[in-house]
Amino acid sequence: MPRSSGPVRRAARPLSRHTRVADDFPHAQGGKVSPTSTAGALHLQGVSHSYGNHQVLHDVTLTCPAGTSTAIVGPSGSGKTSLLRIVAGFLRPDAGTVELDDADITARPAHRRSIGLVAQDGGLFPHLSVGGNISFGLPRGQRTRRRVEELLDLVSLTPDYASRRPDQLSGGQQQRVALARALGRSPQIILLDEPFSALDAGLRERTRKAVQRVLRSTGTTALLVTHDQDEALSFADSVAVLQEGSLRQAGAPEDIYSLPADLGTAQFLGEAVVLESYVSQGSAECSLGTVPLRNEAPTGFASLLLRPEQIAVTAPGRGVLGLVLDADYFGHDTTALVRIHGREEEVRVRQLNAEPLGVGETIGLQVTGTGVAYPP
Numbered sequence: 001m002p003r004s005s006g007p008v009r010r011a012a013r014p015l016s017r018h019t020r021v022a023d024d025f026p027h028a029q030g031g032k033v034s035p036t037s038t039a040g041a042l043h044l045q046g047v048s049h050s051y052g053n054h055q056v057l058h059d060v061t062l063t064c065p066a067g068t069s070t071a072i073v074g075p076s077g078s079g080k081t082s083l084l085r086i087v088a089g090f091l092r093p094d095a096g097t098v099e100l101d102d103a104d105i106t107a108r109p110a111h112r113r114s115i116g117l118v119a120q121d122g123g124l125f126p127h128l129s130v131g132g133n134i135s136f137g138l139p140r141g142q143r144t145r146r147r148v149e150e151l152l153d154l155v156s157l158t159p160d161y162a163s164r165r166p167d168q169l170s171g172g173q174q175q176r177v178a179l180a181r182a183l184g185r186s187p188q189i190i191l192l193d194e195p196f197s198a199l200d201a202g203l204r205e206r207t208r209k210a211v212q213r214v215l216r217s218t219g220t221t222a223l224l225v226t227h228d229q230d231e232a233l234s235f236a237d238s239v240a241v242l243q244e245g246s247l248r249q250a251g252a253p254e255d256i257y258s259l260p261a262d263l264g265t266a267q268f269l270g271e272a273v274v275l276e277s278y279v280s281q282g283s284a285e286c287s288l289g290t291v292p293l294r295n296e297a298p299t300g301f302a303s304l305l306l307r308p309e310q311i312a313v314t315a316p317g318r319g320v321l322g323l324v325l326d327a328d329y330f331g332h333d334t335t336a337l338v339r340i341h342g343r344e345e346e347v348r349v350r351q352l353n354a355e356p357l358g359v360g361e362t363i364g365l366q367v368t369g370t371g372v373a374y375p376p
């Protein structure tokens with residue numbers, strides 16, 4: 001992949017996406033640590049790695065511009081952690097290079113890289129206080145109470161937390177202390193290895209938003225490994241999809257979601273409705289009617305990708321008839337599995353703020369928006 005095809009920093013997102021953070025963690029908006037320089041551009045070029053004769057990374061090329069967040073997603077065993085360990089310097093790739101601000105750091109030992117790591121469990125030292133944990137990561141001259149308090153403030157924890165032990169903190173607070181410890185050295189890059197996975201849903205979201213704010217306010221480049229597709233799409237400026245050790249696609253979350261490189265990527269990032277279709281002149285004919293395409297596809301049979309939220313439920317008589325086979329209520333939305341009348345095909349539909357559909361009910365189905373066609 002050419003260097004320019006990696007993730008690209010997008011314009012700042014609208015504030016509305018972050019307003020809840022301000023309520024939950026008021027200090028996380030800016031903190032007292034001044035933004036760092038624009039240093040911290042990471043570039044992986046042709047990185048491959050094998051454990052014994054098992055090759056787990058194949059020629060991975062990825063660019064993370066300074067100050068951006070990139071989420072690495074992919075199925076279990078696809079090589080995400082191995083890639084992170086290579087960036088951290090814990091693992092030396094068999095081939096390829098790791099570059100930081102255009103300097104080749106592939107052979108540089110971990111402790112000489114300006115990289116901080118936040119592990120899944122936070123990795124705090126249980127025998128040290130919160131202050132001790134944060135001080136531990138600081139350069140000798142900076143191990144002062146003031147600096148510890150400054151870092152606590154950055155992650156929206158008050159100074160009195162410094163004297164607590166890690167086991168006296170919630171999971172989310174431990175993660176924030178781990179982040180404060182990692183940020184204390186002003187690293188150019190922060191590696192986050194499933195840092196929120198141990199937290200329950202509400203705390204996870206709040207901690208994630210707070211961390212996102214801190215990373216943005218300090219201008220730190222971040223690489224996040226996650227199994228959670230919603231987290232990847234909402235947290236990062238770019239998403240990189242690894243499958244069997246190869247980088248399948250990298251780009252802005254909305255691009256990856258709306259125009260996935262292949263059906264595997266589509267199914268990995270969100271629910272996918274895949275229908276048989278016939279493409280001609282920019283549209284696909286399928287069991288739900290004629291759907292305009294947002295990609296260029298050759299005339300002929302194709303698999304058509306839609307997302308469940310694109311299939312609107314209408315009264316029978318409008319659109320295509322469908323029979324509700326199964327329905328689930330989630331509060332904010334409802335989903336249903338619907339068999340298209342007279343066809344073998346089944347589609348999942350999602351409706352916001354709707355009453356759950358009844359199993360056995362006959363409904364109408366209409367596609368909104370455009371689809372993506374892939375060769376069969």
Ligand SMILES: Nc1ncnc2c1ncn2[C@@H]1O[C@H](COP(=O)(O)OP(=O)(O)OP(=O)(O)O)[C@@H](O)[C@H]1O
Binds near residue numbers: 051075082
């Ligand atoms: N130290 C090791 N020795 C041998 N094989 C390893 C080692 N570490 C990882 N592997 C193998 O390398 C492959 C990639 O592992 P890796 O941990 O990088 O994947 P992952 O995408 O992070 O997986 P998960 O999502 O399950 O954490 C897997 O098949 C794994 O079994």
